[in-house]
Amino acid sequence: MTTAPPPTRSPLADPRVETLVAWAQKPELPLDDRAIAAVEALTDSLPSADAAAALALAAAAAYTRVPDRGPRDLQAGHRLVTLIGRLGESGARELVRLRERVHYQQPSKMIAKTLTELEHELGVPLGELEDAFGGPAVDAELTLRLPVGPFEALVTVSDDLRRVRTSWTGRSGKPVQNRPARAVDHPDQLALVQAERRRLQAHLTDLRARLEDAMFGERSWSVEQWVVRMFADPLRSSLARRLVWRFDAGDTPLLAIPRDQGLEDAAGRRAEIPRDANVELWHPAENPDLQQRWQRRATKLGLDQPIDQIRRDVILASPTLSRLDMASGARLDQRAFRGFLMNRGWHVPYLGPFFTVPEARRDLAPGGPIAVLHLEPGSDEDGRVVLGELAFESVQDRELDARELPPALVSEAARDVLGAVKAGT
Numbered sequence: 001m002t003t004a005p006p007p008t009r010s011p012l013a014d015p016r017v018e019t020l021v022a023w024a025q026k027p028e029l030p031l032d033d034r035a036i037a038a039v040e041a042l043t044d045s046l047p048s049a050d051a052a053a054a055l056a057l058a059a060a061a062a063y064t065r066v067p068d069r070g071p072r073d074l075q076a077g078h079r080l081v082t083l084i085g086r087l088g089e090s091g092a093r094e095l096v097r098l099r100e101r102v103h104y105q106q107p108s109k110m111i112a113k114t115l116t117e118l119e120h121e122l123g124v125p126l127g128e129l130e131d132a133f134g135g136p137a138v139d140a141e142l143t144l145r146l147p148v149g150p151f152e153a154l155v156t157v158s159d160d161l162r163r164v165r166t167s168w169t170g171r172s173g174k175p176v177q178n179r180p181a182r183a184v185d186h187p188d189q190l191a192l193v194q195a196e197r198r199r200l201q202a203h204l205t206d207l208r209a210r211l212e213d214a215m216f217g218e219r220s221w222s223v224e225q226w227v228v229r230m231f232a233d234p235l236r237s238s239l240a241r242r243l244v245w246r247f248d249a250g251d252t253p254l255l256a257i258p259r260d261q262g263l264e265d266a267a268g269r270r271a272e273i274p275r276d277a278n279v280e281l282w283h284p285a286e287n288p289d290l291q292q293r294w295q296r297r298a299t300k301l302g303l304d305q306p307i308d309q310i311r312r313d314v315i316l317a318s319p320t321l322s323r324l325d326m327a328s329g330a331r332l333d334q335r336a337f338r339g340f341l342m343n344r345g346w347h348v349p350y351l352g353p354f355f356t357v358p359e360a361r362r363d364l365a366p367g368g369p370i371a372v373l374h375l376e377p378g379s380d381e382d383g384r385v386v387l388g389e390l391a392f393e394s395v396q397d398r399e400l401d402a403r404e405l406p407p408a409l410v411s412e413a414a415r416d417v418l419g420a421v422k423a424g425t
Contacts, residue, residue, distance in 0.1 A: 024061035049090035056094035085114035135203025161306035216408035249277035283408035315414035317402035332424030340423040351377035371413035
């Protein structure tokens, strides 16, 4: 005879959590003695992880604006955030969501500080926590369906997984070409559509940026972690299924792309990987000879990648030189050149009569290496800058040989420089 599993215990069955939720539902009241005692008791003896959502509700209430006073109870909110931060990944999930609803500066800083501590405790980069728990939850069609009176707004991720668009259905439920004129009669719902569109676009942009960083940031996962992180929701799953992943287990790494029927290699064959494989996002600089093969496969599949990967420009160090000499002597418009590199994370000085540090720098990874682009001010009055060589240094200012560095890091720095040359020409 099979014994039925015991029923899941509600977080509200904990009287301490119940006390705080009841307080949260009483507008404007500061934390009373009973609620203070509940917080202290929870601090001494943590509740179950399932209580994180209920505690986040109380924290949001504490940070709610009270007219002519500011946050309802700032210190209570801080204490609750600290408590939520002790609940592991469940706490991280609720703090990411709470951060999206809080607009005061001090609460935002407190939540960010707690998330940073969780990042170290869990061993999961903050970006991945944000990827996993932030942003609107779209359906299998990558769409948010939001009512606006008798109409419906469909906020959808575009087919190329790079942008977000909004379409509408009319009263009959049939698609219409433009937003219904009567939608303005429902300003609150219409404002929510606009806010959720901005939120989804920001989330998509963040996901794409973190995937791009993962190509050369030496970020890796176990197979189990990879599945959880990349396939836990429709949006991340759609992104992951258009990228080439590297699976290391043994002497020969395997490159494969996730398809509906399983992993496939560049020839379209089914790929089998060991359960103990290490997973990374492939950068073509690691295997330049395989890039054309994957490009042909992508063309056959009609693969529209959300980030430049398979067709990414690859620039490698010369076998005979420790530095890269790609465009030395090029005279570039300084404003356009600086703007491009600064958008790519470089620190670029303005070379003028009062500030002439002759190099631009970018930290390529925590703890180094650092890309160093040597510069000279132009001799004319047009504010131009003259390019020198691209070198690499350690955090101790020791020059490094480009030939001995990870090819992906060298290629990314060189790609930035060529992009800046194009922008400043």
